[in-house]
Amino acid sequence: MLPSLVALTMQDLLAGGLFSLAALEDAAPVALQMPATSSGWKAWNRFRTLCDHHVRLCCALELTVDKTSEKELERWLAEPVRCVILSPSTFLLNRSGYPVLPKKAKALLEQLFRRQVQVIIAEPQSVEQNEGLLPRLSYIARLFQALPPLSQAERFAYSHMDTLQAPLQPLADNLESETYELFETDPVKYAKYQEAVFIFLTERKQEGRPMPFCVMVLGAGRGPLVEAALKAAERAEVEVDLYAVEKNPNAVQALRHRKRRDGWSSVQVVPGDMRSWDAPKKADVIISELLGSFGDNELSPECLDGAQRFLASDGVCIPISYTAALTPVTAPGLWANARQGAAGGGVADLETAYVVHMQHAFYPCSAVKDCFEFHHPNWTMESNDRCVDLDFEIEVDSLVHGFAGYFDCVLYGPEHISIHPKNFSVGMFSWFPMFFPLRHPQYVPRGSIIRSHWWRRHDAHKVWYEWALTEPAPTEVQNPGGRSWPIGLL
């Protein structure tokens, strides 16, 4: 049944002494059989920590849920559960006499199906129960078959499951053509931009301002924002002069090709860096898409501060503001992957944040709280350095591997794009959350407060984040001086 898996109980492992650890270095993963209860999780957490968070150690979860709270059960979603063991006693009989799972067990199992677990329907201990084997089997099969199909965004996420990616640095590096192509297919983002620009242009028109309106798209890429702005202008029935500024020479070629092909007569393609461009006039609106998964982490604040000198004094930026947000997470797989050298080995691997293409890879231990906020234009040239302290309450005993980072962005008026769980832009797949690892996972007992500290800092060459905890126990400051993860300004 489990050809590639060695299933052991805690007793087996302890009886074998810690020699068993050596077995982890070999091919087969080791699954530890654990009840899904609170004490089961504590035993699991103790054991995997003793094993130094070995990536080959996983759980075979006995779905015994009686007195275990939902929050305690959900904790398992972040753990490396490879098998779910359903003993006969886990099942109830419904009114028609058929075996079914209790509500909490059913809910957990449905979520675990998405994580590709194997289900083990354990052998009954008596003959009467044995007669129920087939009904139990078909009940589980029906549960599985009844799962809703994956959406487009979910399918995309699946193809990147558990992958850690270094965040893009579009300011320092030029993006690949494939990267543009991928993000241009987002079914939500450009529709939102088009709506935001439409609202803005309509307001200006209603105010009776003289046309044509001057629209500047900064970081135009291969043109999706230009197209959205032109469509918005057409819908609003306004004339625009549109400047498409782009520093990547390959993208500039693509823009020029589209201008010819699509007859973009009102569009001027401007090759170069928005921060040094000598604009011929002032813009009524500056449109950009410079956000990273954590909002400002692709240096949108610095770029737009550098560009606002050619924004009219009553001009508007789209987006108008954005806010980064954070929550502590349990993420054993991500953390172990990061430690194994995603960023080149050593301390740096755990002082770099990663874009994570899969919500399943971590489980939030607390509520999401807002962190850094930025508004445009920034006429007073307020510093883009930030320092925020965030406290998080922990409801159940947790092992905290780091933080998940999100952003929420107001484009204009009521239009926003967001990967914040509270108001996620459904269907949008251009951004996945960020994972900020801690160098050492922190065990946090329930009822504790995690006090975290976040800095955004800069020097002449780079911007960087630093982060640390001081409660329940202090940690070292991570990425001090941007030593492991600098975000280049040049």
Place this chain on the structure above:
Amino acid sequence: MLPSLVALTMQDLLAGGLFSLAALEDAAPVALQMPATSSGWKAWNRFRTLCDHHVRLCCALELTVDKTSEKELERWLAEPVRCVILSPSTFLLNRSGYPVLPKKAKALLEQLFRRQVQVIIAEPQSVEQNEGLLPRLSYIARLFQALPPLSQAERFAYSHMDTLQAPLQPLADNLESETYELFETDPVKYAKYQEAVFIFLTERKQEGRPMPFCVMVLGAGRGPLVEAALKAAERAEVEVDLYAVEKNPNAVQALRHRKRRDGWSSVQVVPGDMRSWDAPKKADVIISELLGSFGDNELSPECLDGAQRFLASDGVCIPISYTAALTPVTAPGLWANARQGAAGGGVADLETAYVVHMQHAFYPCSAVKDCFEFHHPNWTMESNDRCVDLDFEIEVDSLVHGFAGYFDCVLYGPEHISIHPKNFSVGMFSWFPMFFPLRHPQYVPRGSIIRSHWWRRHDAHKVWYEWALTEPAPTEVQNPGGRSWPIGLL
């Protein structure tokens, strides 16, 4: 006053942001001014942890002791206190009107003097107090001059202050001549051995056993135990046949030289390994000095088990038993030194125990508890593997960097040698405590229990220890399979 020291308050550092961390890489140490109170210690602990336990960060301690308990004050003894700041308000006036320090402050200062602190007598804020400057200065000077002189053992310890040494592996390596010479000068150890052998021989004589008694010294080195045994025999007025077994060829030469020079006619020098020696007869007593700082860590159990085949069935081993003992310690300096690469870089540095030639380098957080125990002879050939769980209560908030290891050894009858704090053999300097580091210092709030786990294990080639915590939070098992610190059997 402090030419090589940058003194900063916590506010200075925080105002400067974490850029200040970069300054730590430069030459001058940074001293953080801290009150000696409990909240002062917490702030210090937080800050040094944020700074990732940087070795250049130290404290300038304001000796304000009002409501601080003795235990809380003693915590500072393990910290890198470089200066003690005495403000006018720290002093009391005695009956004669002279300024003196309160009892607790005086006790702490006297202990800090031994740690070579600078004392800063702070300027008074008013004229009246200023008149007291000279009396305060001379009071402190008298305190310093009244310190008792160092004993021989203390002077020896001073010359090795703060040094981490890998434990000897006399089984795998041959000792240097200087090492023998150093340890032969111990004023206590050989006197204790002589007394133990004397008691044994006297008992045998009183029982009317036939002489000569067969005495075997296993691991005779350059002869100090041989000399002790011969003197004991002379005092007890018994005849002995003495076999001096030694595997180190250089030491064998020295033994043969002494036999000629000192007329040791009853002594046979036997070159070779005691485990493979084909003894001509059975011994009445086997005398050895194979103990390390942690008792069994130089493989005395394995050596004596291998040698007891030539011990008479009613024969005795001296030592007859020994017990290792442990206590959790705060030891920031030792830990930081170990991390910096005492054992060759990487994880191994914090998975090796060190002999530490200085009691001042760490401060115990709890009581000392017994760990592994061994008895000789081991006729049933009971395994020398061990597994012990030890709980320690923590009275004050502590940062635990590891454990101090000791031994207590019964030679024979009432005679023992010990480095256990409860019954330390005063004046003996052959052993210093061991320091077992934790890979990550653990912050442990007062009232918590530290649950620690200790294993002694072996395979065909080596013996090793493993250790881990499970409370208040689990840690990884250190040195699994002896990967970082094997003790060679061959």
